[in-house]
Amino acid sequence: MKRWLLTFIAASSALGLSTWAADLPPALETPTNDYARVSADGKVAVATVNPYASQIAMEVVARGGNALDAAIAATFALGVVDGHNSGIGGGCFILVRLADGRVLAIDGREMAPAAATRDMFVVDGKADPELSRTGALAVGIPGSVMALDKLRQLGAQLRWRDLILPSAELADKGFVVSHALAERLVATAPNLAKFPASAAIYLDDKQQPWATGSELRQADLADTYRALAKQGPGYFYQGDFARKTERWMEQNGGLITRKDFSNYQIKMRRPVVSEFAGYTLYGFPPPSSGGTHVAQILNILEAFGLEKTTSSERYHLIAEAMKFAFADRAHWLGDADFTRVPKGLTDKNYARSIAQKITLEKTTADISYGNPEVDIQHLMNKHTTHIAAADLQGNWVAITSTVNTSFGSKVVIPGTGVVLNNQMDDFSAQVGAANAFGLVGSDANAIAAKKRPLSSMSPTLVFKGEQPVMTLGAAGGPTIISQVVQTLLYRLQYDMPLAEAMAQPRIHQQWNPNLLFVEAAMPAPIQQSLQQKGHQLKVWPRMGASQAIELKDGKLIPVAEPRVIEQNSGR
Structure with a gap:
């Protein structure tokens, strides 16, 4: 960081909000x-x-x-x-x-x-x-x-x-x-x-x-x-x-x-509440699809013994769970003030019924929405x-x-x-x-006066018992859901440090188009294994932008998206 900026930050802390900005240079140099x-x-x-x-x-x-x-x-x-x-x-x-x-x-x-x-x-x-x-x-x-x-x-x-x-x-x-x-x-x-x-x-x-x-x-x-x-x-x-x-x-x-x-x-909504890996998750309800499908995907994955899977098997299972969830999203999700969104989408029994259709050996064919009682450049750009x-x-x-x-x-x-x-x-x-x-929808998300359109935004809070331990979310269109899922999976299930969890190579599968997007950082042998299982891969340089904070040993630990920092540094 530039020395003048360090001096500025220290000095400006003592100033009133009505005056602190007056000490800014004509245009700040971006800190890194x-x-x-x-x-x-x-x-x-x-x-x-x-x-x-x-x-x-x-x-x-x-x-x-x-x-x-x-x-x-x-x-x-x-x-x-x-x-x-x-x-x-x-x-x-x-x-x-x-x-x-x-x-x-x-x-x-x-x-x-x-x-x-x-x-x-x-x-x-x-x-x-x-x-x-x-x-x-x-x-x-x-x-x-x-x-x-x-x-x-x-x-x-x-x-x-x-x-x-x-x-x-x-x-x-x-x-x-x-x-x-x-x-x-x-x-x-x-x-x-x-x-x-x-x-x-x-x-x-x-x-x-x-x-x-x-x-x-x-x-x-x-x-x-x-x-x-x-x-x-x-x-x-x-x-x-x-x-x-x-x-x-x-x-x-x-x-x-x-x-x-x-x-x-x-509108004041009631959060979507789910359980995963011994934690309680609070997600956002419709008209967001984020809370519903983050919970649904994690529920599907929980039906498998993830600790016994290889890296390629893990990515395969994540992709398959995403496909089923996004198929449900296309059919069922919309503004809950205008359409009935089945609560069963986040039910663990429903997730287990989906998991039974997934094998470790190959992709599942002919996926459609269940009964739970694209423009690629647009898709992968960081929006929101x-x-x-x-x-x-x-x-x-x-x-x-x-x-x-x-x-x-x-x-x-x-x-x-x-x-x-x-x-x-x-x-x-x-x-x-x-x-x-590239997302498609049904009449559940049809245009109507004063209605709110469906979203993939997934602000999420994580609790251990009664105490909050993490806040997170992401930007990147429908990849928001997949980013949040993968950060939670790696941090909560695999106990990775938060920064490491966010840095793992990401994937995204949204049912339509039927492509598995993978980051270029994913090792070539894993990509090859996924192709052998029947996934049609689309390699992308970097995917999305997540932000998170966790409480660990009594200290707050904020983590910003490493991909954004890298991009803005010109790398």
Whole structure:
């Protein structure tokens, strides 16, 4: 880390939040090892996908904030420096264990506008994917702002404005474009160029994407953050932001109105609770598929004597369990306020019935959904972001936040700096039609007014007895589920250190397409063995981005995704 940054961190801890950002250089050089942080007294930890966000979280902690404050502040910061993945124009799921022992699931998922219809993306009898991915019709009503405010009300120590203003200052002063952000800008530049307000931020005066090392400043986003800090969520849902969005939608063929914003509500859900390897897992319920299918996959694997399997057999079993789970996901899962999701999906007896169909010798043919009483580039890119935070008072937070695919709908509402999501693509535009991640669905996930689309986001809390011992989650579309499963499997079943568990070569199998994605780091003999069992392999450089914190021997240990750190270092 640069010496000036160490000096800055030490000095700024003594400053008020209203002044600390004034000491920033014009644009911070990106630290290389500050993705996972523990406070100086060891009482609060945070792990994010970006060192700026983790740094701001620790500044908030230095002012008396707890894990809730840290997580909220980091989420707003990620909306500045990681806006291609998340931001206030999108949604989030928050799983929190409060110091008083309550475990709550806050659903801040985007919602379809009141004028949305079942076939709104069907043209001449066929779903048009461009309509659900780019532009006005792709946008759902954002929920992140209201969800974060709810989390603050549950036990944060600082004021709403104190959690936002540091990120406003960061947006104003600017930051250095990372290698990962530069790559995403190149990939999405043609679509960003379609919207003047988006191009004005993310493309230079020659309409070229900002390169690695460039300085990116976002004055409009800074102003939006300051207005939000001063006026509260009302600014976003009933005030000027809602009015500007309605005006732009009227001019560009969109459906969203100011009334849609004012009608948005978060939902308090009941977590999915399961048992694995002597631990209790809390996952997020529908409209997330994450909690359900993380539990289902682990239940299937638990039916096998995993400790007796070889590495190739273990990967084979994980892949087969994933296939069955994702087949069930395609048929059964949707917003539980609109469709009945069978509770039996997480039942261990149902898992054992699936395990009986799996052999160690070869892949299972003709898998379909059970009866439990893609675009590859999109699939493997890191979309969404995850924030893990914990403190020794007993607050444990897992937030997965998203605008869906890179830069969401590619729309920035003029004058706001806010990227709007394209979460409408996560509905089933038509039965059997794949979304941007290659996922298909049924009428359970059909578009309907005020409905929330299905998600793979999997914020997870792990307990040993009555005590929380881990918070984790991931980014990466449907690979979120497979990442969380593999981290839990290696850490809880195989007792690997958390960092080692997260560094293991990852796989992903989502039933459709029927491919087994494997990371290039997987040893060649294991790849060959999997092919011999009938798996059709697709080798991918690196997969996903997980964040986690565990409590071990009384100490908080945060771990950030090594793949992201490696990528941003240019390796």
